[in-house]
Amino acid sequence: MAAAAVVCAAAPLLAGCGDAGGLRSAGPTPTAVGPERLWPSLPPATRAADDYGAGETAVIKGVDVPGGKLRKVDPVTIVRARVTSDPQDYKDVVDALADCGDPGPRTAGCPVLDAYYRDLSGDGADDLLVAVRAPKRQLYTQVYTYTGGKLIQIMDDKDAVINVQLAGRSVVVRSAADLPGYEYRTSWSYDPHQKAMLPARDEIIRTGAPSTPAPSPSPSRS
Template identity: 70%
Template sequence: MTPRRLGLSALAVPAAVLFLAGCGDTGGLEGAGPTPTAVGPRHLWPSLPPASAPADDYGAGETQVVRGVPVPDGDLRKVDPVAVIRAQAASDPDTYKEVKKGLDDCGAPGPKGPDCPVLQAYYSDLTGNGKDDMVVGVRAPKGQLVVRVYMFADGKLTQIMNDEDAVISVQLADRSVVVRAVADLSGYEYRTSWSYDSHQRAMLPTRDEIVRTGPPTTPVPETPSAEPTRSASPSAS
């Protein structure tokens, strides 16, 4: 018997005496009824052997060193994100085959055009090393968006996150990158929080969930029109 349990049993005797002495008085202690029994998790199929490989490749934990891009004073704010994407496209042309077509419109030389797929970069200390990391977005075909995070440590520029999805929005929350994406179910969306793992030295999807955002919508069938509308006709320009 533990000392704590000894103390509780010692207090039980005076409490019983007081209860008997106060029998018949109003305002005494009353029982709250039976306490429901706690139910723990049930282990289903205990004889089933565990899986040895993941079902699909999520891309989590993969890193890539970007070569040929200098980082002045170790400050990623002084690095052109277009130069980073171009360096990666040069080293892996098959992966960047579709994106590479729009890099010619990203300037340097010349002004940056509207067809440049590389979006504005954002900076935040996501790794906790006291230095700003760089978050880059790249537009991909079919309305997809590639979200990447780069860090500079040990003299190396390293890509520590790579996520491609039908993105609704991207948010920075403390030291996490929260990606909202279109879900397969109407009225729902995917939300994935990527956070830095110091053991893996990469951003990992520490929280991945499907969230209800509203009632399901019913697609409205299109009605073919007999004549083209004014807005659908080609302009003179």
């Protein structure tokens, strides 16, 4: 009897040794399947894939940022300086900026929307998020940061935008897809190595029935 007790203590999971509440086998474990490389003889790419400006930055000159605080600068001033530096890239909004004042009052026709301020780069200071309406329901979504004594544009995306959302330190751009009933969602996040906002996640998803949207954060008006 003593020997039998020792055996059950050493192997409590053996049939007849454990009580009704003991662990039971769930059966054989499925074999893990890893990614399988297809066409292994395919030669490596010789050039980078086409993108849409990911990782591109631009230093904005001619704009004074008092104390390095972007909240103290009119977003229109920043956008106008950016457009002036590359008029060909923004030729579809050059004329509309005349409705933004300076000189004159800012009217409803101004394509620069109210700004938002969030720390997207993780340096503890607010970055500037601004959107500029373009013809054919296109929208420029831009992010500016001030670092090292320089005003730098770290994101510039243009698309047929449904809406733009903030998720932590990511900017999520929802845009129209070519397929009916679908939309694109691109999540832009700051990359400390590239020092720019990169499209860290890009997906096409099926849109369901309309639902009640979540409350939007209030913009900080200049």
